[in-house]
Amino acid sequence: MAGRRVLVTGVSGYLGSEIARSLAADPEIEHVVGLDERPPRERLRDVEFIEADIRGGELGELLPRAGVDTVIHNKIVRRPGPRLSPRAAHEINVIGTLELLAACERAAGVAAIVIRGSAGIYGAEPDAPQFFPEELARLYPLRTRFQRDVGEIENLFDAFARRNREVVCTMLRYQPAIGPSLDTQITQYLSPPLVPTPLGFDPRIQLVHEYDAVGATLAAVRRPVRGAVNVAGPGTIGLSRLVRRAGRSALPVPAVLFDTATATARRLGGPRVSPDLRRLLRYGRAVDTTRLTEEVGFRPRFSTPDAVEDWVRAKGGRRLVSAVGELLPGR
Amino acid sequence: MNDAPRTPGESATGPLLRPAVVFLRALRAGLARGVSPLEALASAGAALPGEARGAIEAAISRLEGDYAEDEWGFDEGFADAVFPLLELMYERWWRVRAIGVGNVPAHGRALLVANHAGVLPWDATMIATAIMREHPLPRPTRFLVLRWAFELPWLSIAVRRLGGVVASPYNAVRLLEEEELVAVFPEGARGIGKRWSERYRLQRFGRGGFVEIALRTGAPIVPVAVVGSEEIYPKIADARLLARLIGAPYFPITPTFPALGPLGAIPLPSRWRIEFGEPIETAGYGPDSAEDRRLVLELAERVRSDIQNRLLTGVFERGSAFI
Numbered sequence: 309m310a311g312r313r314v315l316v317t318g319v320s321g322y323l324g325s326e327i328a329r330s331l332a333a334d335p336e337i338e339h340v341v342g343l344d345e346r347p348p349r350e351r352l353r354d355v356e357f358i359e360a361d362i363r364g365g366e367l368g369e370l371l372p373r374a375g376v377d378t379v380i381h382n383k384i385v386r387r388p389g390p391r392l393s394p395r396a397a398h399e400i401n402v403i404g405t406l407e408l409l410a411a412c413e414r415a416a417g418v419a420a421i422v423i424r425g426s427a428g429i430y431g432a433e434p435d436a437p438q439f440f441p442e443e444l445a446r447l448y449p450l451r452t453r454f455q456r457d458v459g460e461i462e463n464l465f466d467a468f469a470r471r472n473r474e475v476v477c478t479m480l481r482y483q484p485a486i487g488p489s490l491d492t493q494i495t496q497y498l499s500p501p502l503v504p505t506p507l508g509f510d511p512r513i514q515l516v517h518e519y520d521a522v523g524a525t526l527a528a529v530r531r532p533v534r535g536a537v538n539v540a541g542p543g544t545i546g547l548s549r550l551v552r553r554a555g556r557s558a559l560p561v562p563a564v565l566f567d568t569a570t571a572t573a574r575r576l577g578g579p580r581v582s583p584d585l586r587r588l589l590r591y592g593r594a595v596d597t598t599r600l601t602e603e604v605g606f607r608p609r610f611s612t613p614d615a616v617e618d619w620v621r622a623k624g625g626r627r628l629v630s631a632v633g634e635l636l637p638g639r
Numbered sequence: 640m641n642d643a644p645r646t647p648g649e650s651a652t653g654p655l656l657r658p659a660v661v662f663l664r665a666l667r668a669g670l671a672r673g674v675s676p677l678e679a680l681a682s683a684g685a686a687l688p689g690e691a692r693g694a695i696e697a698a699i700s701r702l703e704g705d706y707a708e709d710e711w712g713f714d715e716g717f718a719d720a721v722f723p724l725l726e727l728m729y730e731r732w733w734r735v736r737a738i739g740v741g742n743v744p745a746h747g748r749a750l751l752v753a754n755h756a757g758v759l760p761w762d763a764t765m766i767a768t769a770i771m772r773e774h775p776l777p778r779p780t781r782f783l784v785l786r787w788a789f790e791l792p793w794l795s796i797a798v799r800r801l802g803g804v805v806a807s808p809y810n811a812v813r814l815l816e817e818e819e820l821v822a823v824f825p826e827g828a829r830g831i832g833k834r835w836s837e838r839y840r841l842q843r844f845g846r847g848g849f850v851e852i853a854l855r856t857g858a859p860i861v862p863v864a865v866v867g868s869e870e871i872y873p874k875i876a877d878a879r880l881l882a883r884l885i886g887a888p889y890f891p892i893t894p895t896f897p898a899l900g901p902l903g904a905i906p907l908p909s910r911w912r913i914e915f916g917e918p919i920e921t922a923g924y925g926p927d928s929a930e931d932r933r934l935v936l937e938l939a940e941r942v943r944s945d946i947q948n949r950l951l952t953g954v955f956e957r958g959s960a961f962i
Contacts, residue, residue: 435786438711462846508792512712543710552704563792594710606876
């Protein structure tokens with residue numbers, strides 16, 4: 309295992325940087341190459357940075373030259389941002405993965421590929437199993453654009469794995485991440501003082517702490533397994549409890565008006581709520597993490613409720629209700 | 640059997656309702672002593688501040704999200720808080736008589752199989768209440784609920800917090816592997832959508848999926864016959880178009896619903912009788928026998944006829960449905 313050479317795509321994002329940093333500090337890893345369209349905010353020590361667009365055709369030349377044996381594909385866009393159209397996000401996700409896998413096929417010596425994918429492929433459904441095992445990925449039709457992207461990425465990866473049996477292909481299906489350093493759709497959703505929630509619904513939400521999000525990818529590099537592996541903090545948290553723990557107040561909105569309400573809030577400067585998040589807020593989703601703990605050998609440090617607590621602690625939000633509570637006599 | 644005394648303020652009364660109960664009890668005691676209503680009210684109120692503070696503190700920790708849910712979404716605080724309501728339904732509204740509660744294993748996995756009737760899953764809550772109240776070692780029951788309950792606002796919240804999960808073999812197997820007590824209703828939507836004229840006639844038990852689950856996990860099957868649930872919402876017709884519109888498997892028309900609006904959701908006060916049969920052991924067959932179609936169908940039929948027989952004798956023994 310010693311002397312491994314690893315490529316990390318999407319190295320400029322927070323999780324990509326952390327993964328590259330940890331790998332560079334690992335004595336078993338000889339060399340780390342980071343790839344992204346823009347350089348990371350601060351220079352990563354002992355990481356060779358290549359500035360390239362994953363969608364461009366350059367990968368075919370760059371990858372053999374880097375001479376890596378392990379590829380971590382971390383460049384998957386989970387939500388279109390202000391400077392990223394849904395179309396561009398789709399291209400990065402699908403065309404980017406296609407280009408990367410094509411380059412891996414041509415470059416000799418790639419022995420393992422880990423993709424940081426999404427548990428979004430399971431969807432959020434009222435009659436879903438309470439904990440999705442890996443084999444139930446296609447139980448429901450892929451309803452949203454992002455889900456179809458993830459579905460296509462998994463198809464490409466499966467086809468690649470069938471053609472290249474000597475390469476160990478690991479698809480990590482991540483639940484949404486939360487943590488003090490992260491700026492994700494979930495943390496943005498919980499940022500305004502009044503958080504819109506679907507009236508009459510209080511689904512179970514499952515998250516993964518940023519610390520474990522990095523750790524799970526590293527564990528999969530250390531012990532590669534074939535096929536899909538769910539990544540999540542064990543346990544779940546009810547949406548209303550999540551909102552309350554975040555020190556926010558829920559603003560229940562009837563389900564039929566929910567789209568309009570979130571779109572209006574968005575226009576007033578509120579956070580964007582993607583169709584995936586909308587379904588998640590109504591029906592919730594949790595996954596089975598047996599494979600992660602038993603086969604990859606990774607035990608998350610934070611359960612979902614603990615991850616939320618840690619995020620709340622770091623955020624140090626104002627707690628209106630406790631302020632009222634302190635006024636009570638004899639407490 | 641039903642009037643097992645409960646001392647005031649016992650843990651079964653939820654923390655949020657306890658002050659009201661204490662308050663009303665003090666009020667009643669005062670009135671019984673023969674003092675004027677105003678005096679009784681004042682002395683009852685004197686007991687309130689300490690209790691009220693407890694209630695407010697409980698409410699605050701609730702509002703801060705400082706309460707526990709398990710990974711299935713079962714919320715013990717919520718279940719405790721509504722338990723008095725369920726107890727009231729159990730004791731006064733339906734006057735439930737529970738028979739053979741001791742047949743429910745006190746620990747470890749077990750599968751309760753019951754007949755299903757009444758539009759809302761009241762029968763599941765009453766089975767759970769019977770075990771909480773009458774079993775020598777009370778334990779919570781997880782019940783499998785049809786998917787559409789999770790598509791309806793509020794109902795989805797209540798069902799989840801009370802320990803309901805979506806009826807799916809994955810959920811049932813996982814719960815049993817966690818040594819839980821699980822209640823299933825193999826009649827499913829066919830059961831709750833029955834007409835008045837079909838009451839107490841068990842519908843087909845699907846393809847015996849519940850037997851497969853029991854065999855795979857080695858959980859004993861406890862047949863449960865619920866008498867009384869058929870009369871709570873006497874369905875006289877079904878508005879199919881409306882049902883399709885709201886995505887429910889049927890849209891019941893009863894003497895009170897939808898004519899009385901939401902009031903029509905109040906179940907009729909029929910008299911109930913819940914009988915728990917002797918457990919049928921399945922561990923001896925081994926997990927591989929879940930593939931054995933003949934064994935599965937045989938066991939399913941055995942459970943079905945057991946429940947059907949108990950239903951017929953149960954209806955007879957109960958006597959009049961309402962009084």
